[in-house]
Amino acid sequence: MKTAISIITAGLLIALFIILLNDADSKEEVGSFDNIEINDGVQYITILAKGGYSPSVTNAESGIPTILIMKTDNTYDCSLALVIRSINFQEMLEPNGEKVIDLGTPKPGTLRGLCSMGMYNFSINFN
């Protein structure tokens, strides 16, 4: 009886493991989009500024109201000095927090952000 229970338990654990693995896989497939969230018709793009910008390339949708969220997490390097020329944005980010930047409704094209010294950059492709 004990053996049967162990076998069933082992089987369940293996099944659970496989489910978890598949779940992780499906998340990886949308990897390039996992910094994008669409909520109530608004597209939120999150970029982490810390020793550069990540992800460095984001593929997003054009023609939908878009908010860029620049996240910092104990950031004390020059990625705080953010410049986005196409929208005349030039500001020092707080070392910890989220700076919300309204991008309006982007047209197809690429938005580039860079640190004021041009050392670090990121781009968002609006498709």
Ligand SMILES: [Cu+2]
């Ligand atoms: Cu820099």
